[in-house]
Amino acid sequence: MPKTSTAQPTRDKTFGRPDAGFRLRMYTVIFEADTRAGRLFDLLLIAFILASVAVVVLDSMASVHARHAALFQVLEWIFTAAFTLEYVARLACVRRPARYARSAFGIIDLLALLPTYIAILVPGLYALIDVRVLRLLRIFRIMKLTEYVAEYGALGQALAASRRKILVFMSFVMLVVVVMGTLMYVVEGPVHGYTSIPVGIYWAITTMTTVGFGDLTPHTDLGRTIASVMMLLGWGTLAVPTGIVSAEFTLQRQGHAPTTRTCHECLSEGHAPGALFCSDCGARLPAWRHQATEQGKT
Known part of the structure; x- marks a missing residue:
């Protein structure tokens, strides 16, 4: 389930791709999908998102909450800590973190964190708002799936075009x-x-x-x-x-959607699946993971 690749060049220009070093490697893992590490990162985040939403749904059932309230609280903090690290990593690996924080995905990432921290940092809030409202806000984590599943991007593009x-x-x-x-x-x-x-x-x-x-x-x-x-x-x-x-x-x-394949010479990306050379500098592109799989079979 790769990330939506057609929006990758735009996102690269908007948020700012690092030129080299640890931040570039972290950017490749978090924002690119056509690598083994990037794919594993996507799958792990999808599992965490689905599990956290399942906990929220189960916690809303009075009978289940009465028996497993302590377990749900521990799991909630595990999920919150994981999403917090992901959010900080995203801000750290782009050159324009403020733009990412104001983007749609950045706001969704923040909504996935705020309810848990608000309930702890602002105890007086309970006198104004029922705590169940904060718990229900955690359901926004399901919207994080749109960044990891390409079909969501295709649906969004179809709706935008229509x-x-x-x-x-x-x-x-x-x-x-x-x-x-x-x-x-x-x-x-x-x-x-x-x-x-x-x-x-x-x-x-x-x-x-x-x-x-x-x-x-x-x-x-x-x-x-x-x-x-x-x-x-x-x-x-x-x-x-x-x-x-x-x-x-x-x-x-x-049409033929581009991928997140990156040229190792000029770091440009968005090349078509069947491209052999970079369209910007002419350097030979590394084998796409689907191409590498087909070559291994032959």
Whole structure:
């Protein structure tokens, strides 16, 4: 499960890649995936993230918490210490740590740490906020997975590329629910539960998305006809955005995403999987790990 490689050159320029020394070796392990150490680092972090989220979920169950509260507390500090070391290492191995701290991944990393430390460093906070809120904030650790699984990056790119089409589609949906909600308010009226236009819009949204809670139902023939049209429109509501994002996935598969392969001469990266020479300095590239595996088989 390698990191998203297509964003690597941008991240390198934004955060600042070290030129040499221990920081460069640490950067290679933490931010690059096409090395044995980088892959092991990714897998270890994924295991820690999943285990920590599992502890948070189990700790929210009263019966389990009563029996294993002490164990959960020890595990929580182990996970917090590990994520703290990872966060400090990331800040230490880039030339612009402030930029990383302000980035989306940096904020997510910080959210994974703060709840445990806040609960200890600010005891008076318990008088203002229930401690369970701090525990629930630890669930943000699941968002750290997006940095280690390439498919998350592909999904993000597909959504970003489709954002204008999705925005236009959502605008059309909002237009339909506002018109239909207002129409149901006029047709059914307060006597049947449609006490205002916002209530009618709420009914239109639940009907168009095929949720249908059943707390509001039309009683007149015209109202049932409108409801039938809304239910049929609901099928298209689910299908259109799925088709938009699927089309973007297809376009991405037609291209060839670069990897995190690094030239040992000029330290440039983002070379294509089949590249033999560096596109910047012309030096011969080291064998990609997939190429090395295929050569070993032959």
